[in-house]
Amino acid sequence: MRILIVEDEIHLAEALTQILKKNNYSVDTVHDGESGVDNALSNIYDLILLDIMLPKMDGISVLQNIRKNEITTPVILLTAKGEISDKVTGLDSGADDYLAKPFASEELLARIRAISRRKGEIVTDNTLKYGDVQLNTANLKLSQGSKEVKLTLKESELLEFLILRKNAVASKELIIEKLWGFDSEVEHNHVEVYISFLRKKLVFLNSNVTINTVRGVGYVLEVKD
CATH class of the missing domain: 3.40.50.2300 (Response regulator)
Structure with missing residues (x-):
């Protein structure tokens, strides 16, 4: 946030x-x-x-x-x-x-x-839910069932942003503005690195949540069938 x-x-x-x-x-x-x-x-x-x-x-x-x-x-x-x-x-x-x-x-x-x-975004214990995962924005923990993994602050902010987009595609430019500020000099590869980190942690949790790349547009969070 x-x-x-x-x-x-x-x-x-x-x-x-x-x-x-x-x-x-x-x-x-x-x-x-x-x-x-x-x-x-x-x-x-x-x-x-x-x-x-x-x-x-x-x-x-x-x-x-x-x-x-x-x-x-x-x-x-x-x-x-x-x-x-x-x-x-x-x-x-x-x-x-x-x-x-x-x-x-x-x-x-x-x-x-x-x-x-x-706004209907965060429940009383600072937890966001999407698919089979829960993100606690207070302690930066991502969990699926009994398994959990610790996120960095930027990873948590990125995942929170993607969840709140409600299945809308987020461009790299928008992610940079949202997470680092509109006057930031952060480049696109920073976003790619954090997306990669999150994907690995979702795989570690055996989650049905994926971060899909929409070529030429950006990223979107989806739930696998």
Whole structure:
């Protein structure tokens, strides 16, 4: 799961980044509203944590801008403001949730899990299911029956992305943008290497899940008959 943090308080942004990375989320951070819009419009994020009081463009304007551009990425507003009117404005502008500062990291993580459940993607124990395998995104373990194997963070992110694509083909370019960021210099062979790693681990588990190559297009996750 890739998260964008838009927060101008540097120390808070760094603390949030460390908390999220510790819980196996991929994180990008920007510190002003205009950069927030630019990053959000790439549409590579699964969730945006958005402060309201930002330089260059306030958080409500950022939210309205990305919704106007049909970006449906879930947004949790972060703000020191606690007035009901601010909450209403944020939610009416397209926010999915609202968290007033200061807040506990446990509450933030719970809100993120709740939004994932509403999207129908991750169940309460951070497990994704596809075919006969289960991917636990918290401990990075892939299991099939009583057998399990440990994944690296990038392997887990890649498999999670392919599962959530719901049988749609993912190009190498899209995978790179999603896993490494839209301004990354990662090349196609990086994707090929991680696809190879995942295929070997699925074979080790005797899984009926395969990663098929659609020549000239990309990769798709499928279940063997």
